[in-house]
Amino acid sequence: SQQGEEDPQALSIQEGENATMNCSYKTSINNLQWYRQNSGRGLVHLILIRSNEREKHSGRLRVTLDTSKKSSSLLITASRAADTASYFCATDAIFYNQGGKLIFGQGTELSVKP
Amino acid sequence: DVKVTQSSRYLVKRTGEKVFLECVQDMDHENMFWYRQDPGLGLRLIYFSYDVKMKEKGDIPEGYSVSREKKERFSLILESASTNQTSMYLCASSAGTSFLLYNEQFFGPGTRLTVL
Numbered sequence: 193s194q195q196g197e198e199d200p201q202a203l204s205i206q207e208g209e210n211a212t213m214n215c216s217y218k219t220s221i222n223n224l225q226w227y228r229q230n231s232g233r234g235l236v237h238l239i240l241i242r243s244n245e246r247e248k249h250s251g252r253l254r255v256t257l258d259t260s261k262k263s264s265s266l267l268i269t270a271s272r273a274a275d276t277a278s279y280f281c282a283t284d285a286i287f288y289n290q291g292g293k294l295i296f297g298q299g300t301e302l303s304v305k306p
Numbered sequence: 307d308v309k310v311t312q313s314s315r316y317l318v319k320r321t322g323e324k325v326f327l328e329c330v331q332d333m334d335h336e337n338m339f340w341y342r343q344d345p346g347l348g349l350r351l352i353y354f355s356y357d358v359k360m361k362e363k364g365d366i367p368e369g370y371s372v373s374r375e376k377k378e379r380f381s382l383i384l385e386s387a388s389t390n391q392t393s394m395y396l397c398a399s400s401a402g403t404s405f406l407l408y409n410e411q412f413f414g415p416g417t418r419l420t421v422l
Contacts, residue, residue, distance in 0.1 A: 296341075299348055
């Protein structure tokens, strides 16, 4: 069963614009993470936000979490062509009584045009 | 610098062959994972392991088996490869033994397997 669902599936913007991606999930979580994947490569961890946090920043990244709506958003400000990649949210559902297991969404494919 | 390596970037096998995909991590992590990634389906968990010789089924274990004889190495085995196992296979590892712990996963570069 899919825990995280990203929206939109694909996003195309111009360099310098902001990119916003959303993630919705179904069950209670301990934390939510965002990962990035360059074409044909493995995933790289970007940022983690805990269930008791509402907003977190890391460089040009801003993540928000609304546990009442079971949703999160990733904002990339002043985008660059090098930000072109797929972005995934991942959650660890509390009802999974197994350590460290994450459930990934299907991802948002971001294209930043120079 | 943390590192997860996978034995091959690209692999081509024939239907019915036994296929071994190897993953090694150098971070002394307890947890290791195998995913497959297909267009439109995202990452799906095949198997994972909490400790040496321990393994747990993920969401799509059928047609696969795993082996973890040493802490740093987690192998995925396709006993008899089929064309529907053509996919990108990603290995990952993470520290910690409780779902309450911070559990960032570190990924290898992936193996693109084609079964003819």
